Amino acid sequence: MQKRILGRDGLEVSALGFGCMGLSYGYGPATDRKDAVELIRAAFERGVTFFDSAEAYGPGINEEVVSEALEPVRDEVVIATKFGFVNGVPAEGLDSRPERIRQVADEALKRLRTDRIDLFYQHRVDPNVPIEDVAGTVKELIEAGKVKHFGLSEAGPDAIRRAHKVQSVTALQSEYSMFWREPEAQILPLLEELGIGFVPFAPLGKGFLTGRLDPKTVFAKDDFRSTVPRFQAEALAANQALVDLVMAIASEKSCTPAQIALAWLLAQRPWIVPIPGTTKLSRLEENLGGVDVVLTSDDLARIAQALDGIEVHGARYPASYQNFINR
Numbered sequence: 001m002q003k004r005i006l007g008r009d010g011l012e013v014s015a016l017g018f019g020c021m022g023l024s025y026g027y028g029p030a031t032d033r034k035d036a037v038e039l040i041r042a043a044f045e046r047g048v049t050f051f052d053s054a055e056a057y058g059p060g061i062n063e064e065v066v067s068e069a070l071e072p073v074r075d076e077v078v079i080a081t082k083f084g085f086v087n088g089v090p091a092e093g094l095d096s097r098p099e100r101i102r103q104v105a106d107e108a109l110k111r112l113r114t115d116r117i118d119l120f121y122q123h124r125v126d127p128n129v130p131i132e133d134v135a136g137t138v139k140e141l142i143e144a145g146k147v148k149h150f151g152l153s154e155a156g157p158d159a160i161r162r163a164h165k166v167q168s169v170t171a172l173q174s175e176y177s178m179f180w181r182e183p184e185a186q187i188l189p190l191l192e193e194l195g196i197g198f199v200p201f202a203p204l205g206k207g208f209l210t211g212r213l214d215p216k217t218v219f220a221k222d223d224f225r226s227t228v229p230r231f232q233a234e235a236l237a238a239n240q241a242l243v244d245l246v247m248a249i250a251s252e253k254s255c256t257p258a259q260i261a262l263a264w265l266l267a268q269r270p271w272i273v274p275i276p277g278t279t280k281l282s283r284l285e286e287n288l289g290g291v292d293v294v295l296t297s298d299d300l301a302r303i304a305q306a307l308d309g310i311e312v313h314g315a316r317y318p319a320s321y322q323n324f325i326n327r
Contacts, residue, residue, distance in 0.1 A: 001047025002291055004273050006197030007170030011149050015266060015291050017050030018043045018284075019201060019277030020066055025057040025109070025226075031279045033065060040069035042281055044077065052122060052199070052275045053081045053112075054103055059088030063111040063118050071113050080199075080211065081108050081172075082153060084123035084186050096126035098137040107140050117141075121151035121173055131159045135166035142167070151199075152270055157186050171197040173275075176199050178242060178261055178307060179205030180316055188269065200265055203274035204287075206231070209261040220275055227318045235314030245306050255293050259281075262290030267300055 002015040018040065024030040031039070039055055040051065053066045062082055070077050083104035086092035108117055120141065133163060141147040149170035152163060163169055175199065176183045191198050202211055206225060215233040219226035230233060246257045253260065258276075265274045276287045295303070 001049075001288070003049075004197075004271060005148065006119075006271065006273060008319070009149060009168065009170055011078065011170050011197070013050035013273055015273060016031040016048065016262065016288060017052055017199065017273055017275035018048050018290065020053045020062055021057045021201075022086075022277040022279060023057075023065060024062045026224050027279075028220050030058075030061065033068075036065045036279075037069040039279065039281060039284065041318060043284055044070065044073055044079070048274070049076065049129065049290070050078045050273060051080070052201075053079065054121075055081065055083060055088040055108060056085050056090055056123060060107070060111055061109055067113040070203060073267070074114055076102035078118040079112060079114070080151065080171075081112065082121040082122060082123040083108075084121075084153075086124060093122060094126040095223070096122055096129045096134050098129075101137045102141070105146050107282055109146060112220070116145060117147045119149045119151050119171060120147045121153045121171075123153050125152070125159050126154050131155075131203045131252060132162045132166050133294075135163040135169075138268065139167040146170055150256035156238060157190050160186075160194070160196070161189075162257035169194070169196050171192050171199050171273075173201055174270075175202045175316065176265065177203050177205045177209060178201035178246065179208055179239075179266060179312060181307070191271075197271045199267065200272060200274045202262050202264050203276050204258055208236075208239070208243065209246055211255055211257040214240075227320075228314075228316065229318060230312075230316050232314065238313040241310050242312065245303070245310065249299070250304065253293055255289065256286055257292050258286055259290035260289060260295075263293035263295050264300075264303060266291065269294050309314030318321070 003012050004015050005012055053062045084096050086095040086140040092174050138150045150167050151171045153173040215237040225231040246260050250257045250260045278284050
């Protein structure tokens with residue numbers, strides 16, 4: 001597995017990480033714990049050293065599964081987790097007060113069965129707490145040895161700059177894929193300027209870029225995509241041109257659409273580390289194959305031109321998901 005560096009402090013991770021959220025949150029019933037542990041261990045055995053969790057994915061359950069899987073190889077992996085919601089429940093609102101951050105850190109250390117959190121993200125920017133106070137609190141945790149690196153998730157340019165002045169930000173985690181290219185306008189240039197790594201979540205467009213969804217797809221009620229405008233039948237039909245593009249390139253390269261989507265992200269910047277998630281070993285192995293797909297400069301130019309000509313329909317979150325929208 002290739003390695004990449006996040007941030008100027010030199011945090012080395014595998015070129016593809018593993019997003020653990022879907023094992024316990026967001027896409028339907030939680031995966032059986034034994035199966036989840038085995039899948040995480042399978043990812044490590046195949047070269048993945050970067051695992052992404054959060055207090056909110058359960059809440060708490062996800063970190064416990066991650067710890068059970070990775071405790072035997074703790075010193076060989078980088079574990080990221082997050083703070084920022086009331087009681088670790090997104091529906092209850094945001095909470096990044098300093099005392100809450102310290103509480104979440106201590107509880108995460110216990111659940112993860114470790115003496116340090118490698119990368120501690122603010123899950124979403126809290127408008128009620130100055131970002132300087134958030135960064136300052138994490139700085140104190142770093143000085144105390146409880147945290148190694150500070151991250152932000154879905155933060156806007158102003159918040160990133162202000163936080164970075166107080167405590168260097170190692171990585172920003174935000175949605176980015178062929179299905180959501182907003183970070184290209186302001187975020188990527190800013191991260192390059194400041195020396196901050198980028199960790200795209202939903203790199204496969206929440207499954208859309210795999211080519212396995214169509215307008216007839218029915219999502220379960222506990223699958224959050226059932227409420228997302230972009231995943232309603234009309235939008236899925238309108239966005240088929242994007243899937244057709246990815247599938248055509250995959251055919252040319254003798255690989256899968258998912259592998260093209262990941263290879264495209266990896267080719268955008270050397271400090272981008274996508275974190276696809278899955279509950280299936282076959283999909284894990286497929287995703288990891290994306291690291292070996294080579295897109296030439298001509299390929300990338302042709303893809304960029306095609307993407308610019310495709311209008312993506314549908315909002316990426318419903319109006320009720322205000323806590324998940326960039327600030």
